[in-house]
Amino acid sequence: MALQATSILPSALCIHKEGRSNASLKDTSLFGVALPSNLRGDSWNSQTWKKEKVVAVGPIRAQTVSTTPNTTQAAPKEKKTLRKGNVVITGASSGLGLATAKALAETGKWHVIMACRDFLKAERAAKKVGISKANYTVMHLDLASLESVRQFVDNLRRSEKPIDCLVCNAAVYLPTAKEPTYTAEGFELSVGTNHLGHFLLSRLLLDDMKQSDFPSKRMIIVGSITGNTNTLAGNVPPKANLGDLRGLAAGLDGVNSSAMIDGGEFDGAKAYKDSKVCNMLTMQELHRRYHEETEITFASLYPGCIAETGLFRNHIALFRTLFPPFQKYITKGYVSEEEAGKRLAQVVFDPSLTKSGVYWSWNKNSASFENQLSKEASDTEKARKLWEVSEKLVGLA
Numbered sequence: 001m002a003l004q005a006t007s008i009l010p011s012a013l014c015i016h017k018e019g020r021s022n023a024s025l026k027d028t029s030l031f032g033v034a035l036p037s038n039l040r041g042d043s044w045n046s047q048t049w050k051k052e053k054v055v056a057v058g059p060i061r062a063q064t065v066s067t068t069p070n071t072t073q074a075a076p077k078e079k080k081t082l083r084k085g086n087v088v089i090t091g092a093s094s095g096l097g098l099a100t101a102k103a104l105a106e107t108g109k110w111h112v113i114m115a116c117r118d119f120l121k122a123e124r125a126a127k128k129v130g131i132s133k134a135n136y137t138v139m140h141l142d143l144a145s146l147e148s149v150r151q152f153v154d155n156l157r158r159s160e161k162p163i164d165c166l167v168c169n170a171a172v173y174l175p176t177a178k179e180p181t182y183t184a185e186g187f188e189l190s191v192g193t194n195h196l197g198h199f200l201l202s203r204l205l206l207d208d209m210k211q212s213d214f215p216s217k218r219m220i221i222v223g224s225i226t227g228n229t230n231t232l233a234g235n236v237p238p239k240a241n242l243g244d245l246r247g248l249a250a251g252l253d254g255v256n257s258s259a260m261i262d263g264g265e266f267d268g269a270k271a272y273k274d275s276k277v278c279n280m281l282t283m284q285e286l287h288r289r290y291h292e293e294t295e296i297t298f299a300s301l302y303p304g305c306i307a308e309t310g311l312f313r314n315h316i317a318l319f320r321t322l323f324p325p326f327q328k329y330i331t332k333g334y335v336s337e338e339e340a341g342k343r344l345a346q347v348v349f350d351p352s353l354t355k356s357g358v359y360w361s362w363n364k365n366s367a368s369f370e371n372q373l374s375k376e377a378s379d380t381e382k383a384r385k386l387w388e389v390s391e392k393l394v395g396l397a
Ligand code: NDP
Pocket: 090, 091, 092, 093, 094, 095, 096, 097, 115, 116, 117, 118, 121, 141, 142, 143, 144, 145, 168, 169, 170, 171, 172, 193, 222, 223, 224, 225, 302, 303, 304, 305, 306, 307, 308, 309, 310, 311, 312
């Protein structure tokens, strides 16, 4: 687990061992990884899947496209506002969040509320990428503290700005941690920050967003391919698996319960992937419970592999060196921060992306398509249970 990166190369070979694919693994070995012949070339590239085309490798797909969506298309809106939209972006001090803030600010149509744990870092970052002062406000938010989430929402309300869009983007990834670390309230840090912090934030801001007169209101949670076990990337061990949520239900505190959602032994890389499954399940549950009533569009996305962001700051140096070229030249899943920022910005404002309950991805031509989530990440019963357990943990039930 911990130094997963040191064993990434051989570990990928495990994919076929699980008997989940009937693909042949015989001929290609790239980066020390044997690739099934039907997952090479174009099919190996997660971004080459064309609309209407579903290429399955047993139950594992490189990227899949849902052609029969069971989500609802938001009705065309008549309402118009002339004011700028206000968008809250968590973790906008680096990587994808910062690139998205820049892309939105540059349209001149958005005021970005950069919700960040390090105020000075966020200010410097905004300045460095040239976001004009008029187009952003930095507000303090530490998602690893539910108290801070509540304080942030209070401060936001005091500012009396209508909130039109929320982007839950911040995350931590702790692949080399040998022992769990915890949030202020004592939840394992990755799930506590990436899922529970955002869960409380989105729940609290629902009412505020409901009141906004903005023509197209959206709540977006950043998901990932690595949480989806219907993809090759999602089958790189350790795989996401929430099990029956026994660890989460027992408090995820590593004392009275396991620090892992499924009740297993701590594994930082798995905890991150589990948290992404929670993000994708939460988005769908929000859609089911609130889309009709609020007219808010709920969506998640996989923006591509942004291999050089701060997300990998806790990984070993060798991983940080090899990961970008591996994604650029071998998987071809690589995307720059700038391009990923444009993609997420598109999910915020593009009139063609108003569908709710959807998980967006992009193909190699940077065209968006509605992607299919894994069995677990689209399990409605699990989403409901996750919702109920999370409500209790964050003090909403
Ligand atoms: P970064 O590390 O660059 O950005 C993460 C952001 O989250 C930082 O601004 C960080 O703040 C912030 N953050 C971390 N902990 C907290 C906290 N407790 N409270 C508030 N903010 C916090 O990584 P990325 O840009 O890559 O990640 C952004 C999103 O994209 C994540 O949700 C990630 O899961 C997702 N993603 C990333 C992929 C990739 O390939 N990089 C692929 C798929 C999804 P600070 O600057 O202070 O550290």
